[in-house]
Amino acid sequence: MMRILLFLATNLAVLVVASITLKLLGVDRYTGQNHGDLLIFCAVFGFTGSFISLFLSKWMAKKSTGTQIIDQPRTRQEQWLVSTVERLARDAGVGMPEVGIFPAYEANAFATGWNRNNSLVAVSQGLLERFSPEEVEAVLAHEIGHVANGDMVTLTLIQGVVNTFVMFFARIFGNFVDKAVLKNENDGPGIGYYVATIAAELVLGILASIIVMWFSRKREFRADEAGAQLAGTGAMISALRRLQIESGQVESHMPDSLAAFGISGSLKNGLAGLLMSHPPLEVRIAALQQRG
Template identity: 80%
Template sequence: MMRIMLFLATNIAVLIIASITLKLLGVDRFTGQNYGSLLVFCAVFGFAGSLVSLFLSKWMAKMSTKTEIITQPRTRHEQWLMQTVEELSREAGIKMPEVGIFPAYESNAFATGWNKNDALVAVSQGLLERFSPDEVRAVLAHEIGHVANGDMVTLALIQGVVNTFVMFFARIFGNFVDKVILKNEDGPGIGYFVATIFAELVLGILASIIVMWFSRKREFKADEAGARLAGTGAMIAALQRLRAEQEVPVTMPNSLTAFGINGGLKGGLAGLLMTHPPLEVRIEALRQRG
């Protein structure tokens, strides 16, 4: 889950900076009459935000989680971790990713990177200390599955599409408020800018529901990949261990507690904005598959 949240945070930051800059420079002054030009304009900046997020994903993940990259294994555990990732990567048909450990008590892991041959796989210190070797291997296989499936690239494309339409319809709404409701005929006024920002916030939440739905679907695919690479029994055991630890007090910041493989799903509207399905649903899906 970490790779998704860091990606979205970077994407939103890029879009906000681009939107403010365009307004200050007077570039963002579409009247809504030329929808083709407006759509191209929104596509350029919408995809720019998602692609910049994609290329910065590894750097953001390292900095925000304080992940320490293993360049030369110093302990038996680090050596085993490197060998396991190398073996799983070879079986998955991808280049060996960077391997790291981040300081967190909770059991978690993530994978990110702009393409499957330039990725990062990291696990928490807590996971390494409390999980069995087979369970750690299954978690690593799950993350390798994300990389091999190209989930980050697909996410970037989906995010670029939703960014485009959020910007497009927000500006149409802003123009409607400015011209039709406020009867402003002197060019975009304050009503246009306020209405556009409001619409971007509302549409952005709706767009996030689409992205989160995609993320939940990809978790099932990564679980299947983990089961193929490490064994269905080991993958189920790892998810069961994660579920058992959901009641363990978390020492990571709130902004990171739901970012990795260990992510639950709440009911109602909150469930639509979660990146992971419930662990019990994922376990049952693997049992039916196996």
């Protein structure tokens, strides 16, 4: 429940800032009379935010997780990690990513970056300590699969589209409430427009997140398949089973902004289940077993 409350509070803050910014830019004078202009402005604003997040993703990931980049391997473990990522990236046909380790006991990993040839792959210290080399390689292959499939860019585009329509329909709803319900006869929007718009953005933002997370779960199966192709189906299944054993034992410290690009996600029910970035591990294992 706390995660949902934090999610709602974060979205409310973002939507309030967006609404104020649009007002300062004069965009909110398009409150329904000219839908074409309104849609263009919403698209510019919605996609700009998504692409700024994409271009800053590596920097944000390093800062939020405390990831230490391996510029020059100092141990045999670091040398093995770099050489394994290099081989997997070559086999997948992508540029060599930056490789890093972040200090967390939980077993997790993530990939991020703005394109296939300028990415970051990082693993937790706990994963390196408790997983076998074959399982670590499978996890790395899964993350390289995300990079090769262009998942970061794909989700950015999807997020930009849903941002655009959330802002667009929220403003149409705000204009309807202001003019038709509250009978505001002034030329400009009244207070009812702003209150209704922010409320609609909050509700539509949750619905939009459900759509984005649905795409994220579909994308996770593709990354598993890529990991199986690069490291072997048996190794990929073994890594997921190890994650299944550990799930619930350690609370995740992966930032929500990176959860969609991690190897593991928590199992949730109800509304929280619709906001899961990953399918249940048993479903992912079954998919790989069917693959053979």
